[in-house]
Structure formats: structure tokens, C-alpha cells
Amino acid sequence: MSVADFYKGRRVMITGGLGFIGSNLARHLVDLGADILLVDSLIPDYGGNLFNISGIEARVRVNVADVRQASTMNYLVRDREVIFNLAGQVSHIDSMRDPHTDLDINCRSQLTLLEACRHHNPEAKVVYASTRQIYGKPEFLPVTEQHLVRPTDVNGINKAAGEYYHLVYNNVFGVRATALRLTNVYGPRQLMKHNRQGFIAWFIRLALQDQEIQVFGDGSQVRDFVYVDDVVSAFLEAGRCEACDGEAFNVGGDEHLAHRDLVKVLIELAGTGRYRFVEWPPEKKAIDIGSFYADSSRFMRASGWTPRVSFREGLTRTLAFYRQHMAHYVEPSAASAGG
The missing domain is CATH 3.40.50.720 (NAD(P)-binding Rossmann-like Domain)
Incomplete structure (x- = not known):
């Protein structure tokens, strides 16, 4: 079926x-x-x-x-x-x-x-x-x-x-x-009012508002998205x-990117924003897990599932969504500040 x-x-x-x-x-x-x-x-x-x-x-x-x-x-x-x-x-x-x-x-x-x-x-x-x-x-x-x-x-x-x-x-x-x-x-509809529920939506918000993205350490941590x-x-x-x-x-995703490379792609696709490497905040460094990416092949074999949307394509769709609907995801003053 x-x-x-x-x-x-x-x-x-x-x-x-x-x-x-x-x-x-x-x-x-x-x-x-x-x-x-x-x-x-x-x-x-x-x-x-x-x-x-x-x-x-x-x-x-x-x-x-x-x-x-x-x-x-x-x-x-x-x-x-x-x-x-x-x-x-x-x-x-x-x-x-x-x-x-x-x-x-x-x-x-x-x-x-x-x-x-x-x-x-x-x-x-x-x-x-x-x-x-x-x-x-x-x-x-x-x-x-x-x-x-x-x-x-x-x-x-x-x-x-x-x-x-x-x-x-x-x-x-x-x-x-x-x-x-x-x-x-x-992707679209992710919370971006604050940065405590994952960094990627927060990075997207900062890029679209042409603000500085702070990347912890040297940005070498790898993630799958x-x-x-x-x-x-x-x-x-x-x-x-x-x-x-x-x-x-x-x-998980089948593409693995370092944070610094993610930010470069994000700024390229958004056409706005900038980034700077900063020291790790102690409370975040204490629970950081370093690089992580998963092997999803067991679920693929059991269910037939496979990820289909590339990171660049997914990020392009996400940026388009928030350009149109940013006001519904940030505070009114922040939305106007971001244009």
C-alpha cells in the first residue's frame, strides 16, 4: 500500500x-x-x-x-x-x-x-x-x-x-x-525568536537581517543537516x-558540513550577512558534542525512506519562506529592523 x-x-x-x-x-x-x-x-x-x-x-x-x-x-x-x-x-x-x-x-x-x-x-x-x-x-x-x-x-x-x-x-x-x-x-516554520532551539534557524535569521553571525571556535564542527x-x-x-x-x-542528512562552510553557503545564498569566529561560551562548550553525523541506512532498509532535498536546495527554499513571512517568526521591532 x-x-x-x-x-x-x-x-x-x-x-x-x-x-x-x-x-x-x-x-x-x-x-x-x-x-x-x-x-x-x-x-x-x-x-x-x-x-x-x-x-x-x-x-x-x-x-x-x-x-x-x-x-x-x-x-x-x-x-x-x-x-x-x-x-x-x-x-x-x-x-x-x-x-x-x-x-x-x-x-x-x-x-x-x-x-x-x-x-x-x-x-x-x-x-x-x-x-x-x-x-x-x-x-x-x-x-x-x-x-x-x-x-x-x-x-x-x-x-x-x-x-x-x-x-x-x-x-x-x-x-x-x-x-x-x-x-x-x-526548514520553513522553525522557531527563530531566540537561539536556544538550534543554531541554524538563528543563523538564517541573522543572515536575512544582514547581521553578524558568531561562529564558535574555529567552526570546524561537522554536522549533517x-x-x-x-x-x-x-x-x-x-x-x-x-x-x-x-x-x-x-x-539524518547525507551531506556533512562544517559550521564555517554552512555559514559561507548561507551568506552566499542570502546575499546578506557576515560572520566572525568567537570563543565558546562556557555553558555551551560544557555540553558541546563536537562533530556529529549519523548513519541512517538502517532506517532506509527498514522503511524505504531516503533524503531527497540537497542542503543548497533546502536552504534556498527556507530563505524564500522567511523572506516572505519573517514578521510571523520574530518580534515586530526585530522584523522591521531586518527590513
């Missing part, structure tokens, strides 16, 4: 559905004819943004709710066939400054959702958004799923726990679940892949 046939009319729920990846996933599911419920807490400073579903509002249902609320989740999961569980706190720095909130959102909320499925909809398939951060500093590159899980920050620890909850509920309670360990995802449409495709494949049940997979 094709992806289009599988999702046509299928009852889907996306937690974190007004966020970066969730809203892009929703747009693809609308095109596939799915019955879509978006759940998002719209917590300030997180990624939820009602503009992210501009143009598809009439074709999705939105429930503004906190995934930590058991009574709410018990009700919302009842008739959903596939649940894409993307709600979470993703800032590494915030997790170190406020570890209890990170624990609450990335652990307790996952248990709340899984318990709701266990007791009220055990037939649901759950796909969880995990992260490369659970690996910590790589011992070898590219990183495979055989690498030890040794997080360097509180967020990585709690995301690892959230992932394992899903796999335990798959193995013990029969709630089918798959975890996707995402690397550096970029994966465009959001490719990540959406990975979630859609995982949601229908029976061989993926009970497994965790890497999902």
Missing part, C-alpha cells in the same frame, strides 16, 4: 502539531486526505505558532492542550489510528537551566500519552521524535544505532528516557511504537512500517 493510500482518511493525531516539524507534517497529511487532530500547548518561547497552519486551518482540528494532562489525553487519543508524538522541550541550554521542567515535559508527558494509549486506544501506532543528542559525544563517525547512549546534558537524558518508554510500551503492553533519532532538522520535508517523509514511512515497530532509528 502506498503512502497516499495508507493515510487517505486515516485518523491521525500530532502532538506539538503547531510546531516546526508538526505543522509541516500536518500540511503533507492534509494533501494526503488524512483526518488530522493537532494538539499543542502553545507554551511561549517554544515552537508552537498558529501561523504555521495558515491556509489549512479549515482542514485540521486544533486542540490547545498540555500533553501532561492525563484526562485530556485519555479523551484525545481514543479514535486515533496513528499518533505522531512530537511535543517536547528541545533546548539543551534550557534543560540545564531548568532541569525539572525538561523532566516534566520530556518524561512525564510521554508516560501520560502512552498510558492514555495503553488504557484507551491500545491499537494506535505511535511515532516518537527522539534526537541525536542522546548519543552524547561520538566515539566514531558516522554514528550508528549501535553507539552507546551517553547524553551530555539533561535534555539528552530525558529524551533518551522518553524514547525508552515508547519501546517498553511496545514490547510489554503492545502499544506499537517507533522512535526516530533526528539530527539537525531545518536534514530538510524538514525529508523528515516529514520519514515520519510518514515510520507510521505505516510494521518492521519499524519496537525500534529506534537514526534519521
Whole structure:
């Protein structure tokens, strides 16, 4: 059965559905004819943004709710066939400054959702958004799923726990679940109000506003970048892949770039911006993992997925989106300052 046939009319729920990846996933599911419920807490400073579903509002249902609320989740999961569980706190720095909130959102909320499925909809398939951060500093590159899980920050620890909850509920309670360990995802609709949720959207904002980009150290750290449409495709494949049940997979890009090279390409494509190398801030250096890129071949073999959008193409699309819609992603004064 094709992806289009599988999702046509299928009852889907996306937690974190007004966020970066969730809203892009929703747009693809609308095109596939799915019955879509978006759940998002719209917590300030997180990624939820009602503009992210501009143009598809009439074709999705939105429930503004906190995934930590058991009574709410018990009700919302009842008739959903596939649940894409993307709600979470993703800032590494915030997790170190406020570890209890990170624990609450990335652990307790996952248990709340899984318990709701266990007791009220055990037939649901759950796909969880995990992260490369659970690996910590790589011992070898590219990183495979055989690498030890040794997080360097509180967020990585709690995301690892959230992932394992899903796999335990798959193995013990029969709630089918798959975890996707995402690397550096970029693209339209990503939060850029601040720089605590990943550096690439922040770099894009600075370039478009013709400001200086500060690159830590000598910019030699290498990352793999994966465009959001490719990540959406990975979630859609995982949601229908029976061989993926009970497994965790890497999902990354097939191009590896040093930060300094990324910035050069970004400034070239944007036509604005400049960069300067600066010393590492101590709080960031303490949790930096150095170079990282993942081997996604295991997921490719299991699901048939492959990344299709090159970094230059993805960055070109992303810049075009923010040139048109920047005002919806930054504070009004900052938007006007950027022209």
C-alpha cells in the first residue's frame, strides 16, 4: 500500500502539531486526505505558532492542550489510528537551566500519552521524535544505532528516557511504537525568536537581517543537516512500517558540513550577512558534542525512506519562506529592523 493510500482518511493525531516539524507534517497529511487532530500547548518561547497552519486551518482540528494532562489525553487519543508524538522541550541550554521542567515535559508527558494509549486506544501506532543528542559525544563517525547512549546534558537524558518508554510500551503492553533519532532538522516554520532551539534557524535569521553571525571556535564542527520535508517523509514511512515497530532509528542528512562552510553557503545564498569566529561560551562548550553525523541506512532498509532535498536546495527554499513571512517568526521591532 502506498503512502497516499495508507493515510487517505486515516485518523491521525500530532502532538506539538503547531510546531516546526508538526505543522509541516500536518500540511503533507492534509494533501494526503488524512483526518488530522493537532494538539499543542502553545507554551511561549517554544515552537508552537498558529501561523504555521495558515491556509489549512479549515482542514485540521486544533486542540490547545498540555500533553501532561492525563484526562485530556485519555479523551484525545481514543479514535486515533496513528499518533505522531512530537511535543517536547528541545533546548539543551534550557534543560540545564531548568532541569525539572525538561523532566516534566520530556518524561512525564510521554508516560501520560502512552498510558492514555495503553488504557484507551491500545491499537494506535505511535511515532516518537527522539534526537541525536542522546548519543552524547561520538566515539566514531558516522554514528550508528549501535553507539552507546551517553547524553551530555539533561535534555539528552530525558529524551533518551522518553524514547525508552515508547519501546517498553511496545514490547510489554503492545502499544506499537517507533522512535526516530533526528539530527539537525531545518526548514520553513522553525522557531527563530531566540537561539536556544538550534543554531541554524538563528543563523538564517541573522543572515536575512544582514547581521553578524558568531561562529564558535574555529567552526570546524561537522554536522549533517536534514530538510524538514525529508523528515516529514520519514515520519510518514515510520507510521505505516510494521518492521519499524519496537525500534529506534537514526534519521539524518547525507551531506556533512562544517559550521564555517554552512555559514559561507548561507551568506552566499542570502546575499546578506557576515560572520566572525568567537570563543565558546562556557555553558555551551560544557555540553558541546563536537562533530556529529549519523548513519541512517538502517532506517532506509527498514522503511524505504531516503533524503531527497540537497542542503543548497533546502536552504534556498527556507530563505524564500522567511523572506516572505519573517514578521510571523520574530518580534515586530526585530522584523522591521531586518527590513
